[in-house]
Amino acid sequence: MSGRGRESRRILGIDPGSRITGYAVIDSDGQRSQHRASGCIRIGAEPWPDRLGNLFRAVSAVVEQYAPADLAVEQVFFARDPSAALKLGQARGAILCAALQAGVAVYEYSARAVKLAVVGTGGADKAQVQHMVRVLLALAEEPAEDEADALAAAICHAHSLGALGGRGAIASWRDWSP
16 A cells, blocks of 8 residues: 555554453555454463463464564553553563564554544543544444554554654654654
């Protein structure tokens, strides 16, 4: 896919979770994005180290199948439960290692930035994200919450490509220069 001389990039969006991880693959030139695949990885109820291994292998399989150039993932947010925050951090680590091992560039975005890029407001709720992802990618049906969050992360990254005229992505506005 290419528009106005822009190079298309394959982007893998991930919504990390300790039980369910959403994933999404889109192709984008920064202005137009096309859905390739998306879904949820359910990592079961095995002991925690086994679940992390399952998540690593599942993300590795998605990376191998779709060969994305970039991974867009939400940054860790503050959690009230330290145990849940630790597990989420470990799940993110398994995801990042799977991408980095395959040579995929990793870009992190705050949840607020992702919502702003997709809905137009950083305080959007899950239903608004699901709806806008469906509209932006012309999906036949509304995706599940975790899948929609992964699609939103990929779209956010695609928008950063568009902001730079297809020259590459930025991790924050501090990195941007005309």
